[in-house]
Structure formats: C-alpha cells, structure tokens
Amino acid sequence: MTKIYEKAPAKINLLLDVLRKREDGYHDVQMVMTMVDLADRLEMEEIPGDRIVLSSQAGFIPLDEKNLAFQAARLIKERYNVSKGVYIHLDKQIPVAAGLAGGSSDAAAALRGLNRLWGLGLSGSELESLGAELGSDVPFCVRGGTAVARGRGEVLESIPSPPQCWVVLAKPPINVSTADVYGKLKASELKFHPSLDGMLSAIRRDSFADVCASLGNVLETVTLQRHPEVRQIKECMEKLGADGVLMSGSGPTVFGLAAKETKVARLYNGLRGFCKEVFVARMLT
Structure with a gap:
C-alpha cells in the first residue's frame, strides 16, 4: 500500500x-x-x-x-x-x-x-x-x-533565504500561550518597532552581520517580563557569543545564530547547564 x-x-x-x-x-x-x-x-x-x-x-x-x-x-x-x-x-x-x-x-x-x-x-x-x-x-x-x-x-x-548559518535553539521547561501573550500586548503603546526594511535589505545583500543586527520581536516585551527563564536564556546566549539572539514567536524558545561552527559547541554546552531542551539546526536555504 x-x-x-x-x-x-x-x-x-x-x-x-x-x-x-x-x-x-x-x-x-x-x-x-x-x-x-x-x-x-x-x-x-x-x-x-x-x-x-x-x-x-x-x-x-x-x-x-x-x-x-x-x-x-x-x-x-x-x-x-x-x-x-x-x-x-x-x-x-x-x-x-x-x-x-x-x-x-x-x-x-x-x-x-x-x-x-x-x-x-x-x-x-x-x-x-x-x-x-x-x-x-x-x-x-x-x-x-x-x-x-x-x-x-x-x-x-x-523572499530570498537569509545567509546560511547555524541555529541553536533552547526551550525552557515552561509553556507559553500565544493567545495570552497577544492578549497582554498593548500594541498602541509599543515604543520600539523592528525595521522590516532593514531586515529585507540585509537578506537581499546576503549580509549575515546585518541580519543579526536587524533581529527584533515585539512580543518579547510581554514574554520576557512574565517569564524570567526566557530572559535568562537570552542573556546566556549573548554572553556565550551568539552572533544574534531572539525569542521565536510568542516564546518561550530562544534561538541564537552563529556563522561559525566553533561557536556552536560553546553555545550548546553552556545552555545545557540549565536547559534540557537544546537543539542545533541549520537554516534551510
């Protein structure tokens, strides 16, 4: 069959x-x-x-x-x-x-x-x-x-694919409701909006550094405040040297981008110290 x-x-x-x-x-x-x-x-x-x-x-x-x-x-x-x-x-x-x-x-x-x-x-x-x-x-x-x-x-x-890179993902042992996060978000009071034009320009120029610099997620204003574990993971990734770090969607997973494989082991091992669900992936291009 x-x-x-x-x-x-x-x-x-x-x-x-x-x-x-x-x-x-x-x-x-x-x-x-x-x-x-x-x-x-x-x-x-x-x-x-x-x-x-x-x-x-x-x-x-x-x-x-x-x-x-x-x-x-x-x-x-x-x-x-x-x-x-x-x-x-x-x-x-x-x-x-x-x-x-x-x-x-x-x-x-x-x-x-x-x-x-x-x-x-x-x-x-x-x-x-x-x-x-x-x-x-x-x-x-x-x-x-x-x-x-x-x-x-x-x-x-x-649109074109972003530059190829490693992606290290870490999910703390909590679940986050997307509906709850959007429900708590006050869109009219947001003081920062990431630049879509900046991200699209970075992708079209195939600039990994500028893609990392253009990362942004306004839902972090809700999830990071309500779940300090997510903020802790983000700060840990930054200290471990990820080239770019962002929460995905409404969370709680945080991803770190790395251009060089030498950084991946350091990120993975450092995060495994306090987070069981850590994954290493590649960007699909």
Missing part, C-alpha cells in the same frame, strides 16, 4: 512586529519567517473505513481533533468529499508550545501529503487557503522557504 512521507520543519521569526489590534480580535503583524532543519516527520497511508487514525511516539500530544494534523485531515476530507480512511504517524521532534510552529507545520505537512495521497491536484495557493482556516502560521508552513507575512500572518510574500 502506498505510503506518503512529508517533513514538517520548524520555523523561526527573524522579525515579528505588531502594528495594531483589529476589530475581529486578531492583530495586524509584519513578520519575516524562515525554516530550520529541526523537523517532525509524517507518514500517511490509506486504511479501510471513513476515519482518521493518528499515532505518535510522543506521549504528550493529543491524537484526536485537538491535534492540528488531525484537523487538517478532517478539513481536506470534508471539503473534497473524500470518504477514504487515513492513518497518520507523527514522529515528533519539534518541542511543543515552543514558538516554533510545530503544530502548524504538522498541519501543513498533512495537507501536502494528503493532496498527494488522494491525487486531489490542489495548487499551493489552494493548500495555503485551507491552511489559513486552521491557523495563522499554517499557510507559511505550507509554502516553506522564507517569507514576509502580513495581515494576521496569512498574507505571504516569498
């Missing part, structure tokens, strides 16, 4: 700015997002009956309609009247509730994989539109690469 495999890479925000709160409760954002090679892996195959069966080696994630990959399978089945059953195994490597869009990337991988498994012939833009119904980060995860995201995150503009 045919099996379909899809990778679901983690994303990081090189820039995250919030412009205003909208009347529908969402926020208008400007983000520069890219992917790293820390990834989940989905295996999909047809099974008898009109049902969705989800499994994982990770014992701490839901395997029902609370899981975004399950929701993606249900959405594509209902929207395109697919009465076939599917078994999805999720090999979970991206930490959960970490600001790395792991669940969104799983949903995107499920959409891409089931489109292939069932021969639906959906275009990338059609899959992105489906993804927007599941979550703000899902359209980007469907598309991949590097992109500017606007609106609530679903309006995408693909």
Whole structure:
C-alpha cells in the first residue's frame, strides 16, 4: 500500500512586529519567517473505513481533533468529499508550545501529503487557503522557504533565504500561550518597532552581520517580563557569543545564530547547564 512521507520543519521569526489590534480580535503583524532543519516527520497511508487514525511516539500530544494534523485531515476530507480512511504517524521532534510552529507545520505537512495521497491536484495557493482556516502560521508552513507575512500572518510574500548559518535553539521547561501573550500586548503603546526594511535589505545583500543586527520581536516585551527563564536564556546566549539572539514567536524558545561552527559547541554546552531542551539546526536555504 502506498505510503506518503512529508517533513514538517520548524520555523523561526527573524522579525515579528505588531502594528495594531483589529476589530475581529486578531492583530495586524509584519513578520519575516524562515525554516530550520529541526523537523517532525509524517507518514500517511490509506486504511479501510471513513476515519482518521493518528499515532505518535510522543506521549504528550493529543491524537484526536485537538491535534492540528488531525484537523487538517478532517478539513481536506470534508471539503473534497473524500470518504477514504487515513492513518497518520507523527514522529515528533519539534518541542511543543515552543514558538516554533510545530503544530502548524504538522498541519501543513498533512495537507501536502494528503493532496498527494488522494491525487486531489490542489495548487499551493489552494493548500495555503485551507491552511489559513486552521491557523495563522499554517499557510507559511505550507509554502516553506522564507517569507514576509502580513495581515494576521496569512498574507505571504516569498523572499530570498537569509545567509546560511547555524541555529541553536533552547526551550525552557515552561509553556507559553500565544493567545495570552497577544492578549497582554498593548500594541498602541509599543515604543520600539523592528525595521522590516532593514531586515529585507540585509537578506537581499546576503549580509549575515546585518541580519543579526536587524533581529527584533515585539512580543518579547510581554514574554520576557512574565517569564524570567526566557530572559535568562537570552542573556546566556549573548554572553556565550551568539552572533544574534531572539525569542521565536510568542516564546518561550530562544534561538541564537552563529556563522561559525566553533561557536556552536560553546553555545550548546553552556545552555545545557540549565536547559534540557537544546537543539542545533541549520537554516534551510
């Protein structure tokens, strides 16, 4: 029986700015997002009956309609009247509730994989539109690469990849609610907005130093204040010599960029002293 495999890479925000709160409760954002090679892996195959069966080696994630990959399978089945059953195994490597869009990337991988498994012939833009119904980060995860995201995150503009580098990620043993962070953010009172033009110029000039200098995330104003562990990790990465350091998304994961491999071991070993979940990845280009 045919099996379909899809990778679901983690994303990081090189820039995250919030412009205003909208009347529908969402926020208008400007983000520069890219992917790293820390990834989940989905295996999909047809099974008898009109049902969705989800499994994982990770014992701490839901395997029902609370899981975004399950929701993606249900959405594509209902929207395109697919009465076939599917078994999805999720090999979970991206930490959960970490600001790395792991669940969104799983949903995107499920959409891409089931489109292939069932021969639906959906275009990338059609899959992105489906993804927007599941979550703000899902359209980007469907598309991949590097992109500017606007609106609530679903309006995408693909841009060149940033300079290749090492990415060291550290997640403290806490979970952060994205809705809670946005709920606490007072967009109208923000005193600093990272420069989107500065980041785009740095990427287009392939300047690693200027990419690091242009990193910015306004959600740090909430998460770092409420969770001192996140601030501690950020300060530790800076002291250990990372070329650029930023919290990804709403946190709590912090990433450090390093141009040279010699810095990676120092960052990894230094962070492992007080943080169990530390990962070394490469920027996907």
